[in-house]
Amino acid sequence: NAGVTQTPKFQVLKTGQSMTLQCAQDMNHEYMSWYRQDPGMGLRLIHYSVGAGITDQGEVPNGYNVSRSTTEDFPLRLLSAAPSQTSVYFCASSYSSGRGNTEAFFGQGTRLTVV
Amino acid sequence: KQEVTQIPAALSVPEGENLVLNCSFTDSAIYNLQWFRQDPGKGLTSLLLIQSSQREQTSGRLNASLDKSSGRSTLYIAASQPGDSATYLCAPRGQAGTALIFGKGTTLSVSS
Numbered sequence A: 001n002a003g004v005t006q007t008p009k010f011q012v013l014k015t016g017q018s019m020t021l022q023c024a025q026d027m028n029h030e031y032m033s034w035y036r037q038d039p040g041m042g043l044r045l046i047h048y049s050v051g052a053g054i055t056d057q058g059e060v061p062n063g064y065n066v067s068r069s070t071t072e073d074f075p076l077r078l079l080s081a082a083p084s085q086t087s088v089y090f091c092a093s094s095y096s097s098g099r100g101n102t103e104a105f106f107g108q109g110t111r112l113t114v115v
Numbered sequence B: 001k002q003e004v005t006q007i008p009a010a011l012s013v014p015e016g017e018n019l020v021l022n023c024s025f026t027d028s029a030i031y032n033l034q035w036f037r038q039d040p041g042k043g044l045t046s047l048l049l050i051q052s053s054q055r056e057q058t059s060g061r062l063n064a065s066l067d068k069s070s071g072r073s074t075l076y077i078a079a080s081q082p083g084d085s086a087t088y089l090c091a092p093r094g095q096a097g098t099a100l101i102f103g104k105g106t107t108l109s110v111s112s
Helices: none
Strands: A004-007 A010-013 A019-025 A031-038 A042-051 A054-057 A064-066 A076-078 A087-094 A110-114 B004-007 B010-014 B019-025 B030-038 B044-051 B056-059 B062-067 B072-077 B086-094 B106-111
Touching: A004 A087, A010 A019, A019 A031, A019 A087, A042 A064, A042 B086, B004 B086, B010 B019, B019 B030, B019 B086, B019 B106, B030 B062, B030 B072, B044 B056, B044 B062, B044 B072, B072 B086
Parallel strands: A010 A110, B010 B106
Antiparallel strands: A004 A019, A019 A076, A031 A042, A031 A087, A042 A054, A064 A076, A087 A110, B004 B019, B019 B072, B030 B044, B030 B086, B056 B062, B062 B072, B086 B106
């Protein structure tokens, strides 16, 4: 059971480049989310999804795009990378609140540097 | 908007001490609350999940309590060990949505 898998683990981008951070889970969880973690700021929610075809914005969505075409995958797209997007990105998944046990599981993170 | 505060921000103790980490949240209408551990450069590992109807949850040397009405949760670590050194994060989940809201964590250092 792989849990939540994020790729790549490390990435360096130039300002203005675009890229996609991948997140996949094999637990059949409806709910998936993306966070960024910055020193002194804690984890902040970027986007989340309550099921295939349904996404919504979190606290810091600007500059990021998401889609959810399958239950398993929830990619995060950086449209035009900026140095302010240098951060560690975490993907999480859980069952939705209607399923009772909503324990969240996190991936190992993607460390992104924008130069 | 839910705000989560964790006190203290950092804690250093000798091995063997019992310790308490505090978490407070401003909106008491939560669905559940989860405690995580994060080692440097790593992801988050789930420690305990407390449902809003529960008062306590235990796993090994860890015990988490929840007082929803006062907006508080505590994580009790018994007989601390150097391997417990990490950052501990609490995250309540709101009723209206399903997002976890995080505090900034307590960084624990246990010396041998």
